[in-house]
Amino acid sequence: MTDLTGRTVVVTGGNSGLGLGMAEGVGRAGAQVVIWSRTATRNEKAVAALAEAGVRASAVACDTSDEASVDKAMAETTSRYGAVDCMIANAGIAAAAPYAETSLDDWHRVLRTNLDGTFLCTRAAARHFIERGEGGAMVVVSSTISRYGGAGQAAYTTSKSGLVGLGRTLAVELARHRVRVNILVPGWVATAMNTHLRENEAFMRATTARTPVRRWAQPDEFHEVAAFLADPTLMYHTGNEVIVDGGYTVY
Numbered sequence: 001m002t003d004l005t006g007r008t009v010v011v012t013g014g015n016s017g018l019g020l021g022m023a024e025g026v027g028r029a030g031a032q033v034v035i036w037s038r039t040a041t042r043n044e045k046a047v048a049a050l051a052e053a054g055v056r057a058s059a060v061a062c063d064t065s066d067e068a069s070v071d072k073a074m075a076e077t078t079s080r081y082g083a084v085d086c087m088i089a090n091a092g093i094a095a096a097a098p099y100a101e102t103s104l105d106d107w108h109r110v111l112r113t114n115l116d117g118t119f120l121c122t123r124a125a126a127r128h129f130i131e132r133g134e135g136g137a138m139v140v141v142s143s144t145i146s147r148y149g150g151a152g153q154a155a156y157t158t159s160k161s162g163l164v165g166l167g168r169t170l171a172v173e174l175a176r177h178r179v180r181v182n183i184l185v186p187g188w189v190a191t192a193m194n195t196h197l198r199e200n201e202a203f204m205r206a207t208t209a210r211t212p213v214r215r216w217a218q219p220d221e222f223h224e225v226a227a228f229l230a231d232p233t234l235m236y237h238t239g240n241e242v243i244v245d246g247g248y249t250v251y
Contacts, residue, residue, distance in 0.1 A: 001029065001224075001227075002029045002224070002227040002228050002230075002231050003029060003030055004026055004029040004030045004085075004086075004227060004230060004231060005029075005030035005031075007026075007031045007032070007085040007086065007230070007231075007232070008031065008032045008034060008077070008081045008082075008083060008084050008085050008086075009023075009026045009027075009031040009032070009033055009034070009084075009085060009086040009087075009088060009230050010034045010036055010077060010084055010086070010087050010088065010121075011023040011033060011034070011035055011036070011088045011090060012035075012036045012037065012062070012064050012087075012088065012089055012090050012091035012117070012118075012121050013036075013064070013090045013092060014033070014035035014036070014037060014046065014088070014090065015035050015037045015039065015042040015043050015045070015046035015059065016042060016046065016191070016192055017189070017191030017192055017193060017219055018141070018186060018189050018191055018219050018222060019035075019037075019088075019090040019091070020046055020049070020219060021218075021219025021220050021221070021222045021223065021226070022088055022090065022139075022219075022222050022223075022226035023035060023046070023050060023055070023057065023088075023226075024050055024053055024220065024223060025220075025222060025223030025224060025225070025226035025227050026086070026088070026226050026230045027050055027053070027054075027055030028053070028054070028223060028227070029227035029230075031056075031085075031086075031227075031230065032056050032057075032058075032081060033050060033056065033057040033058070034057070034058055034059070034060060034080075034081070034084075035047065035057065035058070035059040035060070036059075036060050036062035036064060036070075036073050036077075036091070036121070037059065037061075037064075037091065038061065038062065038064075040059075040061055043059035043061070044059070046059065047059050058080070060073045060076050060077055061073075064091045064113065064117035064118075064120060064121055065112045065113045065117040065120070066120075067120055070117075070120040070121055070124050071124060073124075074124040074125075074128060078128065083128070083132060083134075084125060084128055084129075084136070085136055085137065085230075085232050086136060086137040086138065086139070086230040086231075086232060087121060087122060087125035087136070087137075087138045087139070088138075088139040088141070088226065088229075088230065089117075089118040089121045089122050089138065089139065089141060089163075090139075090141040091113065091114075091117055091118075091121075092113060092117075092141070092156075092159070092160075093109070093110060093113045093114065093193075094110065094153065094156045095109065095110050095156070096152045096156075097152055098151075099152070099154045102154055102155065106155065107154070107155045109155075110155035110156055110159055111155060111158065111159050111162075114156070114159035114160065114163070115158075115159045115162045115163065115166075118140060118163055119166065122138055122140065122166070122170060122181075125138055126138075126170070126174060126177075126179065129174070129177060129179050130174075130177050130179075133177075134178070135177065135178030135179055135180070135232050135235070136178075136179050136180070136232050137179070137180045137181070137182075137229065137230055137231060138167075138170060138174075138179065138180070138181040139181075139182055139183075139184050139226070139229045139230060140163050140164075140167035140170070140181065140182070140183045141163070141183075141184045141186070142161075142163040142167070142183050142184065142185050143156075143160040143185065143186060144185055144187045144188075144248055144249055145157050145160055146160040146161040146163070146164050146185065147185075147249055148249070164183055164185075164241065167181055167182065167183035167239075167241075168183070168239055171238045171239030171240075172239065175235075175238060175239075178232075179232075180231075180234060180235050180237065180238045181238055181239065182229050182237065182240045182241075182242055183240070183241045183242065184222075184225070184226075184229060184242050184244070185241050185242065185243040185244070185245070185249075186217070186222070186244050186245065187211065187216075187217065187243075187244065187245025187246055187248040187249070188207055188216040188217065188245070188246075188248065189216060189217045189218070189219060189222075190216045190217070190218055190219075191219065198216070207248075210248060210251055211245070211246040211247060211248045211251070212246060212247035212248075212251050213246035213247060215246070216246075217244070217245075217246060221244075222244065225242060225244055
């Protein structure tokens with residue numbers, strides 16, 4: 001089992017859904033978890049839930065799409081814990097709309113959170129890792145939609161596809177600084193963000209029929225993979241797309 005004792009792991013968007021599942025996973029492996037997210041009430045609930053699971057966790061208010069907010073969150077986190085050992089860039093949003101009806105504002109809103117936000121958070125982590133000189137780890141959270149596209153999801157698909165390229169580039173460029181970077185590619189995971197999809201019986205039949213394990217994942221099924229990817233010592237495993245989708249992309 002991965003041992004992250006003594007490590008500090010930041011999870012953006014870690015107060016719900018897949019992010020919360022990954023936060024619990026790295027915390028159960030011994031890490032100090034720091035959630036970066038905008039909503040204070042949800043942050044507090046997430047920290048309390050993690051504490052009940054035996055995880056040491058705290059939260060820092062952060063708008064990951066805002067440069068000043070990200071820099072402030074990094075400064076606060078390093079001041080509180082001395083260092084960051086892993087950045088899990090997970091925060092993201094979706095906005096479904098037919099392509100011909102997608103407004104430029106909606107397009108920018110999704111890319112600003114998903115792509116720009118991940119850039120800002122991983123850049124802050126990279127600067128910290130390089131200055132500290134002790135290496136580190138990053139996990140860039142993409143989606144299987146980056147491989148097959150999705151009707152009505154042009155902005156979301158584009159952002160998640162861009163994250164694959166970003167993760168690969170970071171792996172190559174930061175390897176000389178002993179920074180390990182991998183891309184997590186989750187399939188269908190039951191979260192609050194997709195409740196409306198799970199209420200659509202036809203959609204659920206179609207997606208589960210195409211998934212060899214015949215169901216969607218739960219966030220807690222990402223505990224171990226998150227801990228593994230967050231371990232900065234496994235330096236030779238970098239630049240990889242780790243697909244966790246129940247076999248969806250190969251079926």
